Amino acid sequence: MSIKISETLTFECETGNYHTFCPISCVAWLYQKIEDSFFLVVGTKTCGYFLQNALGVMIFAEPRYAMAELEEGDISAQLNDYQELKRLCLQIKKDRNPSVIIWIGTRTTEIIKMDLEGMAPKLENEIEIPIIVARANGLDYAFTQGEDTVLAAMAHRCPEQENWINDEQENEKKSIDKLFSSLPIETGGKDKQSVINPKNKIPLVLFGSLPSTVASQLSLELNRQSINVSGWLPAQRYTDLPILGNNVYVCGVNPFLSRTATTLMRRRKCKLIGAPFPIGPDGTRAWIEEICSAFGIETQGLEEREQQVWESLGNYLNLVRGKSVFFMGDNLLEISLARFLIRCGMIVYEIGIPYMDKRYQAAELTLLQTTCKKMCIPMPRIVEKPDNYNQIQRMRELQPDLAITGMAHANPLEARGINTKWSVEFTFAQIHGFTNAKDVLELVTRPLRRNNNLENLGWTDLVRER
Amino acid sequence: MKLAYWMYAGPAHIGTLRVASSFKNVHAIMHAPLGDDYFNVMRSMLERERDFTPVTASIVDRHVLARGSQEKVVDNISRKDKQERPNLIVLTPTCTSSILQEDLQNFVDRASRISDSDVILADVNHYRVNELQAADRTLEQVVRYYLDKARRQGTLQVSLTDEPSANIIGIFTLGFHNQHDCRELKRLLKDLGIQINQVIPEGGFVENLHQLPKAWFNLVPYREVGLMTAKYLEKDFGMSYISTTPMGVVDIASFIRRIEEQINKLSLVLSTEKVNYEPYIDEQTRFISQAAWFSRSIDCQNLTGKKAVVFGDATHAASITKILACEMGIRVSCAGTYCKHDEEWFKEQVQNFCDEILVTDDHAEVGDMIARIEPSAIFGTQMERHIGKRLDIPCGVISSPVHIQNFTLGYRPFLGYEGTNQVADLVYNSFTLGMEDHLLEIFGGHDTKEVITKSLSTDSDLTWNSESQLELNKIPGFVRGKIKRNTEKFARQNSIVDITVETMYAAKEALNA
Numbered sequence: 001m002s003i004k005i006s007e008t009l010t011f012e013c014e015t016g017n018y019h020t021f022c023p024i025s026c027v028a029w030l031y032q033k034i035e036d037s038f039f040l041v042v043g044t045k046t047c048g049y050f051l052q053n054a055l056g057v058m059i060f061a062e063p064r065y066a067m068a069e070l071e072e073g074d075i076s077a078q079l080n081d082y083q084e085l086k087r088l089c090l091q092i093k094k095d096r097n098p099s100v101i102i103w104i105g106t107r108t109t110e111i112i113k114m115d116l117e118g119m120a121p122k123l124e125n126e127i128e129i130p131i132i133v134a135r136a137n138g139l140d141y142a143f144t145q146g147e148d149t150v151l152a153a154m155a156h157r158c159p160e161q162e163n164w165i166n167d168e169q170e171n172e173k174k175s176i177d178k179l180f181s182s183l184p185i186e187t188g189g190k191d192k193q194s195v196i197n198p199k200n201k202i203p204l205v206l207f208g209s210l211p212s213t214v215a216s217q218l219s220l221e222l223n224r225q226s227i228n229v230s231g232w233l234p235a236q237r238y239t240d241l242p243i244l245g246n247n248v249y250v251c252g253v254n255p256f257l258s259r260t261a262t263t264l265m266r267r268r269k270c271k272l273i274g275a276p277f278p279i280g281p282d283g284t285r286a287w288i289e290e291i292c293s294a295f296g297i298e299t300q301g302l303e304e305r306e307q308q309v310w311e312s313l314g315n316y317l318n319l320v321r322g323k324s325v326f327f328m329g330d331n332l333l334e335i336s337l338a339r340f341l342i343r344c345g346m347i348v349y350e351i352g353i354p355y356m357d358k359r360y361q362a363a364e365l366t367l368l369q370t371t372c373k374k375m376c377i378p379m380p381r382i383v384e385k386p387d388n389y390n391q392i393q394r395m396r397e398l399q400p401d402l403a404i405t406g407m408a409h410a411n412p413l414e415a416r417g418i419n420t421k422w423s424v425e426f427t428f429a430q431i432h433g434f435t436n437a438k439d440v441l442e443l444v445t446r447p448l449r450r451n452n453n454l455e456n457l458g459w460t461d462l463v464r465e466r
Numbered sequence: 467m468k469l470a471y472w473m474y475a476g477p478a479h480i481g482t483l484r485v486a487s488s489f490k491n492v493h494a495i496m497h498a499p500l501g502d503d504y505f506n507v508m509r510s511m512l513e514r515e516r517d518f519t520p521v522t523a524s525i526v527d528r529h530v531l532a533r534g535s536q537e538k539v540v541d542n543i544s545r546k547d548k549q550e551r552p553n554l555i556v557l558t559p560t561c562t563s564s565i566l567q568e569d570l571q572n573f574v575d576r577a578s579r580i581s582d583s584d585v586i587l588a589d590v591n592h593y594r595v596n597e598l599q600a601a602d603r604t605l606e607q608v609v610r611y612y613l614d615k616a617r618r619q620g621t622l623q624v625s626l627t628d629e630p631s632a633n634i635i636g637i638f639t640l641g642f643h644n645q646h647d648c649r650e651l652k653r654l655l656k657d658l659g660i661q662i663n664q665v666i667p668e669g670g671f672v673e674n675l676h677q678l679p680k681a682w683f684n685l686v687p688y689r690e691v692g693l694m695t696a697k698y699l700e701k702d703f704g705m706s707y708i709s710t711t712p713m714g715v716v717d718i719a720s721f722i723r724r725i726e727e728q729i730n731k732l733s734l735v736l737s738t739e740k741v742n743y744e745p746y747i748d749e750q751t752r753f754i755s756q757a758a759w760f761s762r763s764i765d766c767q768n769l770t771g772k773k774a775v776v777f778g779d780a781t782h783a784a785s786i787t788k789i790l791a792c793e794m795g796i797r798v799s800c801a802g803t804y805c806k807h808d809e810e811w812f813k814e815q816v817q818n819f820c821d822e823i824l825v826t827d828d829h830a831e832v833g834d835m836i837a838r839i840e841p842s843a844i845f846g847t848q849m850e851r852h853i854g855k856r857l858d859i860p861c862g863v864i865s866s867p868v869h870i871q872n873f874t875l876g877y878r879p880f881l882g883y884e885g886t887n888q889v890a891d892l893v894y895n896s897f898t899l900g901m902e903d904h905l906l907e908i909f910g911g912h913d914t915k916e917v918i919t920k921s922l923s924t925d926s927d928l929t930w931n932s933e934s935q936l937e938l939n940k941i942p943g944f945v946r947g948k949i950k951r952n953t954e955k956f957a958r959q960n961s962i963v964d965i966t967v968e969t970m971y972a973a974k975e976a977l978n979a
Contacts, residue, residue: 016525017542022501042467044561044592045477050504052472069468072593075565084467091469107499111531111565138499139527389522389549408506408519415516463516 009369009379011356016385019408020330020354021054021424022047023136023146024104028055029428030150031064033209036237038098039065040088042116043106064096070108077112082119089127098129100238102150105135130238132157142354144256144331144427147209151233151260154241155207155268158233161245202295203230205242205270207260208253210432212236217433218253218278225292225299233260244268251275251291253432256332258360274360276367279333280340281309281437286367309434313344316441319448321345323401326394329353329386330406331427335361337404339368340440342375349398352386402447417460419447472829472849474804474867479560480505481600482588483521485608485691486556488638488667493520493552493583495542497535497570498560500525512870513639522546526562534566539573540580547581553672554584554608561592584672586611598690598779599807601638605667606694609675613702616676624679624703626736630729631661633681635707636692637668642782642866643880644668647687650882654712658725658743666695679703683728687711687881688781689808712881713785714793714889715758719747750883757886760894761794769897770795775836777824777846778865780805782880784815786845786864789889791819796893799839800824802832829853840948843896848872858947862896928954930965937967952977 024047027039041047048067055063068088073079089101105116120131134153136146206218206229219229231242233250244250246269252261255277264270275290276283285306292299310317325341327334329352338348358365372379383391388409395403395418403413403420410420425443430436479496483505486494496502506519524535524542543555557574570587578585589607590600616622632655637648645668652662663681664670684699684707686692696707706728712721726743733740751758760766774796776787780803787801801816802824803809809825816823824835833853836844844854844861848869854861863872864880879885930938941949949970956973957965 016500016527017522019503019506020501022499022504045473045596046479046502046561046592048470048473049476049480050501053504053508063471067468067470069470071468074467075593079467088467088469107526107562108565111562138501139531142500392518406507408503408510411510411514412516412518 009365009382011358011382011384013384014387014390016387018329018352018354018386018388018391019406021143021406022050022138023141023143023149024051024106025054025143026136026146026150027051027065027104030102030147030209030234033211034100034234034236034238036099036239037064037102038092038096038100039102039104040068040092041065041104041106042068042070042085042109042114043104044070044108047106047108064098066092075108075112081114082123085119086123086126089123089129089131093127093129100130100132102132102134102153104146104150105133105137107137107139110135110137110139130157142330142332144254144333145259145355147254148257148259151207151209151257152263154234155244155260155263158241158244158268161243161248202247202249203243204228204249204251204291204295205231205233205244206251206253207233207264208257209234210253211430214430214432214436217435221284221288221433222291224301225288225297227291227295227297233264244270246270249273249291249294251287252360253278253287254333255336255361255364258357261360274363276339276364277336278432279336280343280440281306281313281434282343282371283336283340283364283367284432284434284437286363290363305434309437313438313441316438316445317344319445320441322347323448324349324398325444326391326398326400326403327351327353328388328391328403328405328409328423329383330423333423333426333431334404335364335368335382337426337440338380339364339371340437341444342368342377342380343371344441345375347377348380349400350391350394351380351382352391353382353384356382356384402444415462417462419451421447474827474829474847474849476597476867477561478590478592478595478597478600479558479588481595481597481602481691482556482558482590482604484597484639484641485601485604485667486554486558486588487520488669489554489608490669490671491520491552492554492556492672493522493546493550494556494558495539495546496521496523496558496560497539497563497568498523498526498558499562500527502560502562509639512868512873514873520550520552526566531566535568535573539570540577543573543577543585544581547577547583552583554586555581556604556608557585557587559588559590559592564592584611584615596807598805601691602694605636605638605691606698608672609666609678609695610698612672612675613678621676622679623677626682626732627661627663627680628738629661630659630732630738630741631663631681632725633663633678633684634665635684635686635695636688636690637665638691639668640866641688641691642779642868642872643874643878646874646877646879647881647885649877650879650884651685651687651712653884654718654722654882657746658722659741660725660729679705681705682732683707683725688779689811690779690781690805711781711785713782713885714789715751715755715883715886716792717785717788718881718883718886719751722747755883755886757793757890760890766794766894769894771797772843772897773797773799773839773841775800775802775839775841775844775846775850776820776864777802777804777832777844777850779803780808780812780815782865784812785880786889787816787819790845790893794890794893797821799841800835802826802835840951843893845893845896860896862892864892928957928963928965934965934967934970937970949974 024041031037031039103116116133120133124131132153134150136149215232222229233242235241248270250264250270251273261272265272273291273294276286278284278287285302289299324347326349334351334353338351342348403418404423405420407422410422413420429439431440483494486492503523506521509515509519524539557570574585574587588604590603634651637644664678684696684705686696686707686709699705700707708724710721710724712718722743726741730740774790776783776798783801783803787798790796791798798820800822801820803812804827806825813823829849836853844850844859845864847865847867851861851863878888953970953973956976957969962969
């Protein structure tokens, strides 16, 4: 192996010539998550074509999103932006009657400097539907960062805390009852005490869009440590956005939410709990521990819980142990996934990542470092803004057992005998919490298991070398 | 601004990339922001390409916005030149570069001075042309570039081949069944004793383009891409071209007769032998292709007069309309295309073969038309397939845009004599089978699933009483939606709110009358 792997975390930065999805793709999962929303992507045919192809069949299910397709008249300002958007939004209101319209600004609106933020409040008053503006464009962001821009914009719309305190006085009794009803009977007594514990009255809001089952799994894990999650950003409905304020604690569930975190801290004065992300049993445990320590709560039974999960993963671990992975990088989940896979016994050669926020991901990076030490595995190199061409050259040399990559490279790599897993699947699969650790390994091992089936056929290399 | 959920043809740069990446050893560099290289995903996934798609981006980011691309584009071009040593690099503008209005031609000029590859700027405007028009234009541009170059260098080859030969123009990546069609065309030409001079752009080398004029004539199987190139070659080199699409036995015959004409015209000049393809056409039509026999067979009688709707690109929609109407006796209630730029030609082609013509690129309009006509089968794109699913009407896919399932591994041409068999299968299988149809009608159907509303519009205010609902359930599934809609239409016209069994029968009588 000619490429040196160092002992400490090293960060490199390449040319940024890499393949990833356009951040407007966040529409795909966010419109499903926020049930009463409508996403209007203000852009050109290029954006529309990407969405319709990337989202495949979903388009036919009458989605709650559409393009406001810019025509030549819009670009040359022959048409009035405000009037045009008003016309479209009124039509959307008539057809769908959403609780919120989210305008997704694209590169085109950036370049022609369309003042979406300026127009939104005016139009909002006129048509009486909240309008949120998120600039999720390919000039500034990659793939999952689109969600970050939407949630950061949405954070401004969360109700203020004063109301919440008043409400809470009245609702305290009710909420305690509600908490009890969801708890197993035998632990009831213990939880009663912690409810009385004043520290538990401090609200905790989690941010990051997760499928509702995963969100309730994570809430339940925290409930077990007698922490009550007071809200999620985003909630299932726009009308249920959580209450924020200066004594609200917030914690992220995904590694690509640094703008949202910054907004919550600076603009909404929330207290951010820096933690590794709840991906893999190790990550989930560390995540819960950080939250508990912020609340001054001693965790209970977490170590056993983690141990149990590891044991249940036995079969998968046998498959992955000692195998090597190469992350080409396109969705910012890379650090957390690499950390989990190292803990599973894999060797990570390279972690490509579009953008690395060392402050927001600090706890995750530390955990990565301790995990490497613990597993006696050299630190992987972290490559920001990677260059796909160079990466493929490196991969040729390293011949990893698995490349986690975008769909543009997957088939060509497979044809050259390198196993691949599409990185996009990690974005859409349920990978958070103890319960879903299995799903991550299910994805990672799929190419390896497929190979066990095809291994003896003798044709792995399927291209003619020129 | 236009509210849009879906589009039939993609943006211009996709067309350019499709042409560029179809040639061998040609690299395209897009002047685009991050995430615009989605074309690579489509090619890698849909075509299941084994090779890396030769398309990269020269990323437009904030810095470019502030200061212009400056050295970036030139650097990216010369870097690619060193890495891959392509024959040609095509700098591809996107919607972004249209607005930025940077002088891309200047970058190209500078880059071509320092790189070994040829460098050109694709001459397409995002806001004026769509994917297909851009592909047509780019292909012409590349051909013109290399013929001009050859002319300057004196390497142009204009002497015709000894044997009759042809160029096939317009076969390219992500085209609807293009690979299979190409193979079938080659087979057809081989049967006729015609050599293939070149196939472009798929699998062609730009360094061979100077030999294009050696062919006796050009074939343009699809209207969408290749006509510009053929017209240019006709104008500058006097090469005639045949743009008849050899789809369906009738058009294949006229295609072959046009070829015969061309060869015999030139054989006078070249004093080679004349050809007569009539016996070949006759043999193929009557005995080799099964399509002619199939439309005579009693099975096909059941299709007589059944209503169909056709929608797709100009080439496929026109050819399928003609096949349905002339060769199978099916009534085409509406034929349509999304190729608005080719409207005139399309109307002229189908006007005698269908009841009405629809030219639009709005899928909702197509959906409404289908809901109104309620045909027995639809022949369209993937979009029409989904409309059909919703309305419970079967659909055969005959044109792009398509999904991965339309990039079949098995041999499925639409052109040539084997193509006629494939089309016949597709048409026949799309309609409910004849006997099954009768039996279901006689015995009242065998599926008892709950009735769900199939209409595209909002829910109705009508109520069905329990007997009428029961009666509705007895009607075979595949016509139930239609009966339900007809009854409701009738009820509304006669201001009936509660639908009874009597209403149903009255509606039926009213419709039959």
